[in-house]
Amino acid sequence: MGASLKDVAALAGVSVKTVSNVVSGNTYVAPPTREKVELALAELNYRPNLSARNLRQGRTGVIALALPELDAPYFAELTRFVIDAATEQGWTTIIEQTDGRPEREREVLQGIREQRIDGLIFSPITVGADELADRTDTTALVLLGERVIDGPTHHVAIDNQRAAREVTEHLISLGHTRIAAIGRQTNPSANTAHLRLAGYKEALTAAGLPYDEALAPPTNSYHRSDGAEIMASLLATNPPPQAVFCFNDLLALGAHRTTLAQGLRIPQDIAIAGFDDIEDGRYSTPTLTTVAPDKAQIARAAVQMLDQQIHGRRGTRRYDLREVTAAHRLLVRESTTSSRTSE
Template sequence: MAASLKDVAALAGVSVKTVSNVVNGYTYVAPSTREKVERALAELDYRPNLSARNLRQGRTGVVALALPELDAPYFAELSRFVIDAATERGWTVIIEQTDGRPERERQVLEGIREQRIDGLIFSPITVGRDELADRNDSTALVLLGERIVEGPTHHVAIDNQRAAKEVTEHLLSLGHTRIAAIGRQTSPNANTAHLRLAGYKEALASAGLAYDEALAPPTDSYHRRDGAEVMTRLLALNEPPQAVFCFNDLLALGAQRTALAQGLRIPKDVAVAGFDDIEDGRYSTPTLTTVSPDKEQLARVAVGMLEQQIYGSRHTGSRPLPREVTAAHRLLVRESTSGHGSACQLPGASVTSSPR
């Protein structure tokens, strides 16, 4: 039979309450006592009954992850890391796809299909501060992405503007002066696109180059076909680009396909860079230079923030104040820009956290 708290307490010579405090990570246990309890836990191979614990604490052990589209490789990879981090805590994750539709995102904010959940990790596309302010659901919430920055809840993202500037600077360092951008969007809700465009513009300006809107045509969505179609228009210009920065890897893979189909050599005739470091780019021909967000770190920070909200109120009487956390990123230089592969660690690849 599985060992119980009473069994551990008897072996360690302490009370059941003391064992419970150690198991639950409470700090007010003497080091010598904690050491005895931990030895007993290891000797008896104690495993907590997570379901019973959740019931005692009024929790379900279920959290939700709401994303725009599950068939996008970036979100699929991110989901895996969220599930891994949640599983370590004994949680079950349910996943909701919003398609970026305003009505679905508002429904997510007000409750997941009337299911009781302990917390929500949400990557919104359309909802903003007003919807958060009007939210009636008190479920713990962490936001991913760039849609709502410095809002009234916990938020984790990478520095998209800085990352976009860095990949554009990489293309400039190779001697390219006519650099196109694929991914500009006109919607006011497209914060990710706006930040990446701003970083691209900033790098051009620092190099003394003017921004040419003809080299940054608008893009409806961020799929392979969009990259292929926009690349076709760019290559038809009287003066085609020497390099292309795509705002995600799917756009870049589509752009590469068009260039190769037209007989161009990558990167000799045109260099291509992406963003997101999805697995497809590591196996494309040529392999894809890309900005690599630390997806595992994004996931672990988000789940950790959720945990602090869910359990923090039991000890302090209130939830922790909202925090903004910037996760790491790095530029991975591969064949599509340099002709060979290498990883370039950038100064932005560190975590910064600031309470609001």
């Protein structure tokens, strides 16, 4: 068994309470005394019993992260940042995949299979403000993404509409006037897709270019195969588009493959831009122009908001609901211009 607080106290010649104060860091301890305790902690290789501490505080030390698709690169990369941020707070993170199915998302919202967790970070696709209002589970909750805007909970997202406008404006600045979009969805709950479409339309309107629905065919899902299939149909139009804005990088990589397979050059014959800045796009040939959400900031903000709720539940204070808009930037790479202007 590892060393106990009593063992450390005996070696340092202080009380158990003093050792506890040094370990917790919540109470002032005179520097000479603190130094003696810290030397004893190091000599005995003391490790705090986090499970016992959490139980005393009425917590488990575990949070959950619920996402639609774990094999989607964006969510995989985001998961790593959430785990890192949670670990810094002393939490273990469990992962749930919902597949974007309404019944699974409602199940997650009402409690993760009756597992006892301290908080939930949730990226929903189907649940909305009504489901949140009807929620009976009192576990601390932070939402990611745009499914619920101005809903009754903490929320972290980027400005998807602004980001989509910026990438479309970039394509327009290169002289393209016939710009297609891959990612439009007809599902009313697909808020992220609707916001990105709105940003695309805004840029066209501001440049005096018409919105042609034929250049923005509906997309069932956001996988490589969808991008490849829709790009083939767009290239068959007369005239074909000069540039394509894809609503995520997987769609863009699929479109990229179809374009090259038809003997066309990127960006000389057609420019392609994506969204999400996944690692695959940095190593494609040519490299992929994309919008890069600050995934680390999204993760840190979500964990911080969860931390405030979890600790707030032990007192009488009421934490105000918060909306955090994380940063993003446009990364111009070889798929839109052979001369990169930003990274």
